[in-house]
Amino acid sequence: MFEGDTISPADVTVVIPCMNEAGSLPGVLAAIPPGYRVLVVDNNSTDGTADVARAHGASVVAETRPGYGSAVHAGVEAARTPVVCVLDGDGSMDPRELPTLVAAVESGADLAVGRRRPVERGTWPLHSRIGNAVVAARLRRRYDIPIHDLGAMRAVRRQALLDLGVGDRRSGYPLQLLILAGRAHWRITECDITYRPRTAGSSKVSGSVQGTLRAVHDFWRVMR
Numbered sequence: 001m002f003e004g005d006t007i008s009p010a011d012v013t014v015v016i017p018c019m020n021e022a023g024s025l026p027g028v029l030a031a032i033p034p035g036y037r038v039l040v041v042d043n044n045s046t047d048g049t050a051d052v053a054r055a056h057g058a059s060v061v062a063e064t065r066p067g068y069g070s071a072v073h074a075g076v077e078a079a080r081t082p083v084v085c086v087l088d089g090d091g092s093m094d095p096r097e098l099p100t101l102v103a104a105v106e107s108g109a110d111l112a113v114g115r116r117r118p119v120e121r122g123t124w125p126l127h128s129r130i131g132n133a134v135v136a137a138r139l140r141r142r143y144d145i146p147i148h149d150l151g152a153m154r155a156v157r158r159q160a161l162l163d164l165g166v167g168d169r170r171s172g173y174p175l176q177l178l179i180l181a182g183r184a185h186w187r188i189t190e191c192d193i194t195y196r197p198r199t200a201g202s203s204k205v206s207g208s209v210q211g212t213l214r215a216v217h218d219f220w221r222v223m224r
């Protein structure tokens with residue numbers, strides 16, 4: 001596939017990093033656009049996430065190394081399609097909006113990132129929302145990257161993403177991806193997406209003190 005080719009649904013794999021998302025996954029998987037392939041990347045879940053994923057038609061990749069970045073990277077490596085999307089498995093984002101991002105890639109974007117727009121109160125912890133906005137503002141100013149959200153929903157050509165060489169395997173992955181994409185002069189398109197509270201289970205990142213501290217530490221490492 002070359003740049004400018006049309007992208008058909010069979011060209012797209014949706015990678016879903018999951019750690020204990022058995023409660024949310026059925027709803028997420030039911031909303032995947034027809035024809036897209038799905039890879040759930042299971043990180044040592046103890047709640048049957050992998051079985052639930054298979055029962056609902058997804059392929060499962062097991063990644064024992066913990067971390068959001070490890071899970072995303074394992075899924076992108078395992079994918080066999082020219083385009084990959086990434087989406088959280090917690091039900092906070094709607095897979096029905098993925099085709100908008102894929103269309104942006106088809107139109108020439110090197111990377112399409114979802115800008116989360118909360119539609120219900122209590123969706124996004126304030127510290128996380130502010131931290132995200134501050135980091136995004138810095139990316140706009142310092143790196144000239146036109147984004148307002150580091151984003152957890154994205155679409156990108158698989159080989160280009162692998163060639164970019166994102167090395168962070170924890171919560172710094174989305175930030176490092178944007179910095180490297182900016183340095184490589186990628187065309188980055190931001191698309192509004194709806195954002196809701198997770199549909200089940202508990203937060204591993206911004207909703208827990210430990211997850212937040214880890215994220216701040218990971219961001220700091222990437223930003224230096």
Ligand SMILES: Nc1nc2c(ncn2[C@@H]2O[C@H](COP(=O)(O)OP(=O)(O)O)[C@@H](O)[C@H]2O)c(=O)[nH]1
Binds near residue numbers: 016018042204207
């Ligand atoms: N595989 C894997 N997935 C993770 C890990 N940490 C977070 N996730 C997933 O990444 C997504 C975002 O995490 P979440 O807990 O919703 O973070 P929050 O949105 O900041 O509350 C969810 O689908 C999680 O299951 C991890 O270490 N491994």
Ligand SMILES: [Mg+2]
Binds near residue numbers: 198203
């Ligand atoms: Mg979440």
